[in-house]
Amino acid sequence: MSKRYQVTVNGTVYEVEVEELGEGSAPAPAAAAPAAPKPAAPKPGAGTPVSAPMQGTILKVAVTAGAAVKKGDLICLLEAMKMENEIFAPCDGTVTSVTVSAGQSVATGAVLATIA
Numbered sequence: 001m002s003k004r005y006q007v008t009v010n011g012t013v014y015e016v017e018v019e020e021l022g023e024g025s026a027p028a029p030a031a032a033a034p035a036a037p038k039p040a041a042p043k044p045g046a047g048t049p050v051s052a053p054m055q056g057t058i059l060k061v062a063v064t065a066g067a068a069v070k071k072g073d074l075i076c077l078l079e080a081m082k083m084e085n086e087i088f089a090p091c092d093g094t095v096t097s098v099t100v101s102a103g104q105s106v107a108t109g110a111v112l113a114t115i116a
Contacts, residue, residue: 011111013099047096047116050087052106056080060102063113067095075113076100089115 002019060077063069069089078085093115100112 008099011099047093047114048091049111050075050090050113050115052078052087052108052110052112053085054078054080055108056085056106058100058102058104058106058112059084061098061100063095063098065095065097069093069095069115078106087112091115 002017004015004017007014007016056078057080058076059079062074062076069075070092071089073089075087075089075095078087096114096116098113100106100110106112
């Protein structure tokens, strides 16, 4: 049985698949290891990052990658300390990446999206 996860390493999101091995099982030798993992989303940093002002849980993501936004447009809704906080676009531009999804917990300063 295998499970799929999204893992963020230094701001880059990767999709990984983990396979559970039975007791006494050994993994089969790999034919060839890939040169580098394939990112699941565009690398954040192409533009202005939109960061979480505090630790909390994402309730709603209002934009998608490729969407045009104006300064002050809603990017996402963040719940922290039983309060809903609206996170707005700091500038005009196009959303180059969205690095969070509804239900995800984020730390203070985590990049939620980037706008170029």
